[in-house]
Amino acid sequence: MKNSHFTYLLILAMFLWGGGWSALKILTYDLSIEIIIFWRFFLMSISFIPILYLMKVPLTLNPTGAKFVASSSVLNVSFMIFSFLGVKYGFAGNGGVIITTLTPLMTFLLVAIIFRSKLFASQYIGLIIGFIGGIIILELNDLSIFLNSSNIYFAICAIIWAGVTLLSQYSHKHIHPVHYSFYISVIATIFSFIYAFDSDLMSVFEQGVKFWIAMIYLAVLGQTVATTIFFIASAKLGSQKTSSFMFLVPIFSLLIAWAVLGEAIHAHILIGGSLSLIAVYFINKKN
Template sequence: MKNIGEKHFTYLMLLAMFFWGGGWTALKILTYNLPMDVIIFWRFFLMSLAFLPILYFIRIPFKLDMHSLKYIFGSSVLNISFMISSFMGIKYGYAGAGSVIITTFSPIMTFLLVAILFRKRLRTKQYFGLILGLMGGYILLELGDFSHFLSSSNLYFLLCATIWAGVTLLSQHSQKHIHPIHYSFAISLIATIVTFYYAKDSAPLSVFHQGVEFWSAMIYLAVFGQAIATTIFFIASGKLGSEKTSSFMFLVPLFALFSAWLILDEPMQLHIIIGGGVSMLAVYFINKKEN
C-alpha cells in the first residue's frame, strides 16, 4: 500500500467504516442461532485466520517481549469482555442503537479515563464537550424514564463503551512495543484459545449445521468487520495522521443505523439520532486541538 495516494486512502477509510458499521447488524443476526460462547469462539477463530494473509503481506518480523505480552493479555481479556457485553446488548436491543451508544460514548469514556488517571488538565472546549456528552447520553439512554433504562440493553452498551475505553488506552501504549497488526493478531489468537475452553462443551461444531445467512454474517463480522477494516485503519493512520483517521469513526453510527434499517428493518429511533448527533459533536470538541 506504499504507492497508494492520500485520496485512495480516504476511499479505503470510507470502506472500513462501512464494514465496521455493518458489523453490528451481522452480530444481531448471529444472536438468533447459537449460544454466545460458540459464536464468540468462531468469531475470534475466523478473525485469527483472516490475519494470516495480512501478516504474510506486510512481512514485518513478529517480536514479543514481556512488555508487549502484558498489553496483549490485558487487551485479550477486555476484548472477550467486550464481545460478551455487546452480544447481550445486541440480543435484547437494537443493533443500530448499540452502535451509536458504544461508538459515541467510547471516546468520551477514554478521555475521562486519561483525565483521571494521568491528571490531565482540561481546556474550555473540552469542558464544553463533556457537557455536550452528558446531554447526548441523557437523550440516548432515555434517562427521563429511568426504570426503562435499568431494564434495557442500554446498560450492556454502556458497559461496552467503558470496556472499549480500556482497550483504547492499552492499544495506544502497546504501539511502543509491538506493531499494531501483530498486536491485533495476538489478541485474537489468545482470545480464540480462551473462548474455545468455554465453547467446547456447547457443541462448537454445530455451526456447520447453519445456513447461508449465519455464515454470511459470521464471515462478514470476523473478516470484513474486523481483520480487513482494522488493517485499513492502522495503515491509513500512518498515511493520513491519527487525528484525520479518527474523524472517520463519526461515520460508523451512520452506516450502522442504515444497515440495521435496511437489513433488519429496525426503526430509525429519533432519540438515538438526536442523542448520537449531540454525542458526536461532544467528541469533536473534546478532541479539537487549539489553534
C-alpha cells in the same frame, strides 16, 4: 501516512463497526454465545495471515508487549460476551448508539484520571455535544433506557472498550499494531475455545448463507480490518482523538440496522447523528 489519511480510514472503520451490530444480531438467532464467540475470533485470526504475509515483518513479542496483548485479549473476549447478550435481548441500533456514545466519555475520563491530562475547551464542548447527540438519537426523556438488562450490557461494553482503546495507544511502543491485533485474536481464540469446548462447535456448518455472510463480515471486515485501523490510528493520533470517531458509529449502525433488519429510523436519529459529526469536529479541532 498523513493524519488526514487516518481520518478517512477511521471513518471507514466506523462504518464497518456500524454494520457489525446488525451482523451480530443475525448471528444470535440460532446459535449460542460460546459458539459464535469462538468462530468469530478463529476467523479473525485466519484473516490476519494474508496481512502478515504482505507486511513481511517478523512476528516478535517481548514481555511488556505480551502483557498488553494478554490484557487486551481478556477485554476483547469480555466485550464480545456483553455485546452478544445486549444484542440478543435488545436492539442492534441501541448497542451501536450507547456503546459508541459512552466510550469516548469513558476514555477521556480514564485519561484524565490516570494521567491527569488537561483537555481543551473545544474538546469539552465536543464531548457534551456528542453525549447530547446520543440522547436525541434514543429520544431519552429520562434515563430508564439504561436500566433495562440489555442496555446495562451495552454500558459495560463502553467501559471495557475505553480500556482497550487506552491499552492500544501505549502498546505501539512495544509491539506493531497489526501484530498486536493478531496476537489478541489468537489468544482470544484459545480462551473462547476453552469456554466453548463442551459446545457443538461444528453446528455452524449447518447454518445457511445469511449466517455465514454475517459471520465473515463480523470477523473480517468488522474486526480484522476495522479494529486494526483503530489500533494503528490510536497509536498515531492518541486514544482521545481516535475514540472520538466512535461518535460516527451510531448513525451508521442505525442506518444499516434499518436497511438490513428493518429497524425503524426517524428524524431524531438524523438530528442526533448530525450532532455526533459536529462532536468529532470539535474534539479534533486544533487549539
